[in-house]
Amino acid sequence: MNIPRVSYPRIVIIGGGFAGISLARRLSKKEAQVVLLDKHNYHTFQPLLYQVSTGGLEPDSIAYPLRKILKNFPNIFFRMANVKEIDAENKIVKSDIGDLKFDYLVIATGSETNYFGNQSIEKHSMAMKSIPQSLNLRSLILENFEDALLTSDLDERNALMNFVIVGAGPTGVELAGALAEIKKGILPKDYPDLDTRLAQINLVQSGDRVLKEMSEKASKKAEDFLEELGVNIWKDLRVTGYDGKTVTTNTDVTFETATVVWAAGVKGATIKGLDAQDYITRGNRVVVNEFNQVKGFDSIFAVGDIACMQTEDFPQGYPMMAQPAIQQGKQLGDNLVRLIDCKPMKPFKYNDKGSMATVGRNKAVVDLESFKFQGVFAWFVWMFVHLFFLIGFRNRAIVFINWVYNYIRFDREARLIIRPYKKHHIVKSEVKKS
C-alpha cells in the first residue's frame, strides 16, 4: 500500500463503524499518521437498516462517505481494503490491496451475524447487518408479494406471505413492527387482488421475553405494542433449522415460510492472526484490558463490538451497541495521544446513557437509568436521538422528511425492487452447482 512514511508514528484503524470513526476524529491534527481501512467506502448507520429493508428510507440516507468524514484531516488517510490477516509480530496488516506496516493497530471491525454453526440457517435465511443485505431483504419481501399474486397454490401463497423473524432484540422487534405496519397500511392498497390479511409476522424468541437487555417494563410494553399490531410472538421457542421451506424448532412448532430473517445473535468479526483462543472469548470477541489493549500486546487495541472489556458491572463485556463503541473510540483516541507523548493512559469508564427500541408509529420504549417510559413521547425521543447520531446534515434532513411524510401519509414509498434478490440468488446457486 503506497502510503508515504512520515516521522510520526502510524496508527492503522481497521473498520469505519461507530468506534473507528470516533477514534479517527479524535486523532485529527494530532502528531500521528492515521490510516483507516474499511471494505466499504462509507460508514453505515446500522440502527436504521431495518427501515431500509422495509422501504421507509433510502440506503443512501443512512450511509455517509468515509472520505467526506475525513476530508479536513490531513493526517488521516483512507483506503478501501479487505483486511486478510494481521502479522502481530512484524506489525504488518495484510489486505487485498497490499501490506501495511503499523506502529499501533486498532481493530474496530465490529460484529457479524452469528448462526451458531447452523449452516442450513446461514444458507437460507436473510441477515440485516449491512446495506446490501438490507436491500436484499427489501427486494425479497416485495418479490414475495408479487409471487403470491401469481400462484394458485394456497400453501405456497401462505408461505410467501409468512414472515419469521428469529430473535427479539431491538432489530427483531423493530423489523416485526415495521412489517406489521406495512401489512396493515400498505399491502391492502398495493395488492387489492390479494387477501393480505393472511400475511403473518412471527417473532420467535428463545428467551421468555422480548428486548431482554432492557427493563421488564419495557419488555412488557413492547410485547403489548407488537400484539396490538398483530405480530405473533413466540417465546421460549428455539429455531433449530430452516431448509428454505420449513422452519423447525425445539418443539413441535414448525413454520412454512419463504422468508426467515435471522436476528438471533452477533459475534465479533475477528481477523486471521488475532483469532487464536488466547485472546478470544465468548461471542468471538477479543479480550481487552481497561485501556482497550488486546491481551498480550502493547500496541494492538480493539474497540467497539469486537472488544470484550470485562468489568464488575459487565462481566461479559459491554453490550455490542453504538454507545460503548463511540465512547471507547473517543477514549482510545485520547489514550493513543498520551501513549505517543509517553504519558500514562486512562482507564475506560462506560457512561450508560440507556437504551431504547421502537415498535411502530407512536410506539417506542425507552430505559434511562432513573426514568423509564413508553409510548408517544418515547417514540419522539427515539426519533430525535437517531437523527442526532446520524452523520451529515443532508442525511438528517432527508431522514426527517421521510419520517414526517411516512407519519402523515401512513406510507413508505421506497418499496422498490432495484436489484431483484431471488433472480440473482437463483442464478448464483445455479452457477455454483455447475
Next chain:
Amino acid sequence: MNIPRVSYPRIVIIGGGFAGISLARRLSKKEAQVVLLDKHNYHTFQPLLYQVSTGGLEPDSIAYPLRKILKNFPNIFFRMANVKEIDAENKIVKSDIGDLKFDYLVIATGSETNYFGNQSIEKHSMAMKSIPQSLNLRSLILENFEDALLTSDLDERNALMNFVIVGAGPTGVELAGALAEIKKGILPKDYPDLDTRLAQINLVQSGDRVLKEMSEKASKKAEDFLEELGVNIWKDLRVTGYDGKTVTTNTDVTFETATVVWAAGVKGATIKGLDAQDYITRGNRVVVNEFNQVKGFDSIFAVGDIACMQTEDFPQGYPMMAQPAIQQGKQLGDNLVRLIDCKPMKPFKYNDKGSMATVGRNKAVVDLESFKFQGVFAWFVWMFVHLFFLIGFRNRAIVFINWVYNYIRFDREARLIIRPYKKHHIVKSEVKKS
C-alpha cells in the same frame, strides 16, 4: 396469469414509463379492465439518471412504485413480468409469469441503448438507461479513483482517471458537466494524496456540434459551458471500438481509459412477434398511424419512444423524449375509450413544449418555440420543470433538498459504492469462462 375476466374489454399495456403511466391514468375508472406489465415494480424518471450516476441523488428518489401510482384505480391491475413474445393473431401476450389474452394491446416498452451492432463496445462500455445501470456507473467511477490511489503505474493511473463519454445529446452533455464539477469540487478534497488535476473528461461526438437536436445557439452556449468546466469536446470524431483499455476512432485519435459511457444512441425495445420488418423502421421503432395504431393491426397500438409516427414536420417520427410519450399516452387513453364506445378516434397532434439541457450549476440551455435562453435563469427553469414532472410529493421534496444542499455546499453526498461494480463484473466473467 390469474387475472379474472370481466365483461369489459381488457387492455394490456406493456411498460410503465412515461407513455404507459399517462395512458393507464387516463383509463382509470373507465369501462375497461387494464393490465399494466413492467419488468420493474417502479417507474423510472430517466432524465435524472445521470445524477444518480454522479452521486447527486439517491436512486429511490427518482423511482416510484407502480402499484402506488395505480392504487386508487380498481380497474387497473399491475403484474411484474418480462414479456417474451406477442401472439398478435390469437391476441396473447406471453411472459415469464404466464400468458395473457388481450382485447387491446399497447406497446410502451420505450427504448434501449443502441450499440449499432458493435459487440466490443457493448461488452466493455457502461450504459445509463436504468437505475441498476446508473448505480453500476456510480460504483465504477468511485472504484476507479480508489484504484488510482493504489497503482504506481502512471499509465494505469491516467487510464483510471480518464473518462470518455460517447454521444453529446442531453445525457452525454449532462453527465460530462456533472463529472467536471466533481473533478473540480469534490476530488481534490476526497483524494488529497492523488493528483486529481490529471483526471480528464472527454465528450466525443460524431456530429459537428453538441445537442444537435437543439438550436445552434443552445449548442454553442452548451459548448462554452462545457469548456469553462474543463471538458474536452471532440467533434466530428466517431468511436469505432473499445476493448476495455483503448478507444479507437475513425481517425488517429485514441483514448486509453477504464471508463467509456455509451450515450451515442437509443433504439426501440421491440418484442418478438412484433419485430418483423413490415412494422419496424429506422432505430427499431414500430410504425404507427396518427392514432398510434400499429400498421396492419386494429387492436394493437404503440406509444412513446418505441412508436414511430411519421408526419410532415417529423418525417423520422417524434423525438424519443418524455413529452411525446406523455402526450401520446394521454391521447391514446382517450382514443381507446372512444373505440370501446364505438366512436371515431382523434388523430394525435404533438404540442412541442421545447427542449432543455443542463451542463452544471447555473448553466443550462432552454429552447422554447419563440424564446431561447441560457444561463442561470435557464438552469432554474430546468430544475423547476424536472421537479414538476417527477412523480410523488416525497420524491420532489427529497430531490429539492438534495439540490439545495448540493448548490450551497458544492457537494454530492451519495458517493457510495453500495454494490461494487468491478468485483461483480470480474466474478461474473470468470464464472462465464469456467
